[in-house]
């Protein structure tokens with residue numbers, strides 16, 4: 610039995626339109642302009658992942674909302690859980706860029722990191 614999938618590659622801005630066919634022998638991908646597209650399609654079929662970007666709150670009125678992102682990709686079905694968790698995060702000190710706000714967020718093995726230098730806004 611052959612399963613067919615169509616998707617847009619989101620690895621780079623070119624946005625290739627991919628077609629993937631899964632058979633007992635494996636997954637064959639067409640439409641990709643580079644090997645990263647084939648890897649993306651295979652992962653998308655077997656275990657899709659996404660990065661998360663969002664915000665968390667801080668106790669500092671000068672910067673009450675702080676941007677964060679996952680340090681890597683997390684399973685796609687965990688993204689909503691990560692988003693919900695960020696509602697409960699409250700930073701109580703000045704974080705620098707790349708500092709871990711939540712380690713191993715939602716048990717994904719990936720950290721949630723701060724993407725702004727709070728010290729530039731509120732001091733250290």
Ligand code: SF4
Nearest residue numbers: 618621624625643646
């Ligand atoms: S297949 Fe390659 S060139 Fe096409 S969107 Fe994906 S990463 Fe970009």
